[in-house]
Amino acid sequence: MSNNHRLPRLPGEWIDRAHSIEFEFEGKHFQGFAGDTISSALWASGQRVLGRSFKYHRPRGIFSLANHDVNGMMQWGQKLNVRADVTLLEMGMQLSAVNTFGGLNKDPAKVLNHLSRFLPVGFYYKAFHGKRLFPRWERVFRTLAGLGKVNLSTPRLLTPKDYAFCAVLIVGAGPSGLAAALAAADQGADVVIVDENAQAGGSGGYQIGGELAKREATEALLVRVIAHPRIRLLTGIYAAGYYTDHWIALVDDKKMTKLRAEAVVIAAGSFEQPAVFRNNDLPGVVLGSAAQRLIYRYAVRPMQRAVVLCANADGYRVALDLIVHGVMVAAIVDLRAHHQPCDAEVELAAKGVEMHTGTCIVEALPTPGCSGVAGARIAAFANGVADAATARDIPCDGIVMSVGWAPAANLLYQAGTHMRYDDLVEQFVPDALPPGVFACGRVNGVYDFKARLLDGERAGSAAAAHVGFGEKRSVSVPVELESSSFPWPIVAHPQGKNFVDFDEDLQLKDFENAVQEGFDNIELLKRFTTNGMGPSQGKHSNMNALRILARLVDKHPREVGTTTARPFFHPVPMALLAGRGFHPVRRTPMHLRHAAMGAYFMSAGDWQRPEYYARQHKDRLECIREEVDMVRHGVGIIDVGTLGKLEIIGPQAAEFLERVYVSRYANLKIGMTRYAVMCDETGVVVDDGVVARLAEDHFYFTTTTSGATAIYRELSRLNTQWQMACGIINHTGAFAAINLAGPQSRKVLARVTTLDLSAAAFPYLAIREGKVAGIPARLMRVGFVGEWGYEIHVPAEDGVALWDALVAAGSPFGIRPFGVEAQRLLRLEKGHVIIGQDTDGLTTPFEAGLGWAVKMDKPFFIGQRSLQIVDKQPQRQRLVGFRLDQAHGGPAPQECHLVIHDGAISGRITSIGWSHILCAYIGLAMVTPELAKPDQTFEIRITDGSLVVARVTPTPFYDPEQRQQKEEA
Amino acid sequence: MTTMLRQSPLAGWKTPDQLVQDQQGTATLWMVDRSLTPRFGCKGPSAGEWLAAQGLPVPAPANSWVEIHNGRIARLGRSEFLIEGSETIVSRLKSSPRADGVYPVLRQDLALALGGQAVRNLFAQTCSVNFAAMGPAAHPVVLTSMVGVGVVVIPEQIQGVPRFLLWADCTYGPYLWKTLLGIAKELGGGRVLAEIPGAQALAHESQP
């Protein structure tokens, strides 16, 4: 528990020793400092086992310390997927390792490690190829393989998202990124530079090689970047994905920022790669850069006694870093047979450190509990093969690997960059970059420190010039003298457990087996082995898998190719993706009046509409029934403001309407209305409404609620094409509309208007303009619900006043508001069609009983030519009215129940409801023509399989002679 | 009695005690409902000509505006206009006889003014347009989408403090208001004012 692995204070360390933080891990108390990550604090306290692996439950510790592996995946209360390596320590944290049973130490599932023989690659696919066994075992697997437990009562987090803009975005604030930022900003560009780490500087802050002064150059750049007025430096934020036109998702721990750049420089560096040897996953086997991060960021000594496995100059620098900070380096083992000694190597030789070339580590020897390293078994290594006869054991408690790198090129791939394999640096490098995208530094295959700064300057300047700031500087970047990556850091072992993908517990032989079974191309290999499909998404495993495949199929890595790198670079929490969740809602001006009257609202697209008005002690059906009764016998009032309302004005207004609707409107008298049906080019009914003529060149017409936006848009497009002398205006939101309906409606209206409401002055289907309650209004006598009634349209700002006036005027008559459900029943009693419910995506007007509205002798209307063709063909279906027997007592059919005739499907119910006034179930059904005869019976199959008999009935069911619209005798 | 009939789309949705005065305009982020300001709309191939014939200065470039006595006239796109001004001007336009190629548009907008030092952050969360890159001297009018709703935005700078005028379909009123106010409060603002702060008021809006 004591911080006995903590080094004395180092300049530039990220921890704040003045603030200690207490926390718990697996029930034990620990202490760390502000600025520590969970892993660094645990490691400093001597805790070596941070988690257990996915499949075999093997103990795991720090490996990359860079979010390139998930050995330390933890849970804190409701917070899942806590990545210990990069999550800052917080006071009071209570952490547990995921993927264990009964805790990290006693995890009984570690027995799986010994059963690995029975769990080969492709295990699920093979064992459960026949599906019988899977259901029983699925639950077991989900429990075994789960990574954390979700608490279903976790509250929803609403997080903000920001839009941001810049001229040049630099991804990565390491040495080359900082150089790029300065070059771009000096040319005048507004620069944003982001880095996923808590502080900027990248590898310039930890790839030291024993001498802190080596950090000076990076620190000097950083100071200039921070001071530069045109550079915004953002740390603790990563670029999650690259999207079209330089749209980058930037993610920090609180929110997502959607940045639009005009040019992007990727200076994301590279992922250090593991060597593959037996037990290379033991706690204590770490990557060189992980050891350096532990030392220089968190002042933690990575181990007491190390064996360093290397194949590049970086490895020797790591060894120096270890020695300078008190780690005993027992041996340096270089995979390469021949190489040019770097300065660090010369220094180490002078210190007398034991060094081997052409040597590999064959196996990491575990401690008795198998939870740490006890030693390294080394052997001669040539042509990719270890010579077991030369094996020798070196005691140590840590193995440091520095054998190679793979470019962090994810965003480059997403941007459409074509990469090529460079034999000199043994890695993929950008070959053809898309316009506006640039790369520099190690992701570009440049490893020498000075060369990286030059490469950054080149890229930054080019990016700025691309946007129009300054001229592209010509910078000569020296070629690499040696490769930093070894082409085959892999050692086979008869007993296996030499891991390639640590997330998925994949060993070398898993790849050999997969290729043997025929999964011998990179895409198949990935999916069969699951390599790269774990939380690290292949950051530490894709390159080795590629090398293995190349060797197994005898190809060069460039021929094998890479799999597709998709967003996100690191997993993004769902809460950040969802953001606030904007869901637009539309309300009529009278909304609060409805709420006050007990309305129960429903969604109709974006709109909120009263479904019915709740009354005390009455259930929903009763309320709806009462609303219907009121309209039939007294007076009801309904808000129909959601209807689409369009106007068309101009000399060719009538002509335009005749082209888009199936009926004639040129002969519509001023002051009258006419039903309107719209078809698409194929002759299918898409909308209906009412057209009213206000003047020779002025029409006001309505559409369905759901069709309004699309119809206005399409009519605008048609007129853009036809260029007729008329203009179309969308007044859907600008007008409030109320339907006052029932035998008493005229008396009510008469109390608030001086308009002549007699049948002679204001006949059925007429439109009049006048004042209602002092408000200028358009009134139409319409027939949707089948009672004498008025649809009154006023400007939205007067909607509430109109509603109040009508409710007050109707109060002596017992006026009641009615909602959508009552309205649907009322119109059903009249047999009126609802487009989209009683019609579908293939219904023509003839099938829907709307053939009477179609005027085929017009010169042109949309759908006309198609209807000519359809008219010649035998009709496939027809909409009919039907009723059930009055005595029907069982469950009623519902919309979409099927009509069965002679054992075949012969139609479906489109609308059905109980009519109180007719005392029967009535409805509309789309049936085959043979069933569409008067008095024909057919059967409807309901949910429980039983059949209900219905009889074809002419519509309207109620008031077939339209008496309600006629003046009383 | 006729003046009491008109109601803003936010009537009943803004609680009275939220309405405060702020003469100095010191609030970090304030919002004002100016939906009842008199306004008139028209569009069509001859709309610009007709407005000029009515004696109004018509902005020439698409998506720009000019000041008029007691208000402003904005060209939305190429051939649509939104005029806000005194009751006199607006009534005169509304009652003028219709001309060929001019189509009157009934404007019943939710109209808001938002301002304060933090108002840009509110727009950064809700609108993908880069207002900072617009030179206000050009008097831009921006037709875009915010939180899922089509809006007209005029960005301004009054004595160095940013201010935005915003218009949207009134049926989205309560949704837009609640959404923007919620974000404003989170940003440390969200003061709902009865009128635009004194120093920044538009001349004709000195009465609600």
Added chain:
Amino acid sequence: MKIINCPINGPRPVSEFFYWGQMRVMPDPVASSDDEWADYVFNCNGAPGVKREWWCHTPSNTWFIIERDTEKDQIVRTYLYGEEE
């Protein structure tokens, strides 16, 4: 996300737009045979290439044409109907 340059409103993200489909010239309904008409109404050439498409900038209800290479999803140019030049 992709940027589209509306001829009236300038560059905007694709979420502000509505895609109608490919511009197709309606044949003379009177002169076409039933088969020719059905082909026009139902069939569309899906082969990749530079197509002319109807698009709408929804906040301003601006309809315009995009010439787009559908293989690379690259916009060649945008213009108002009738104002190709």
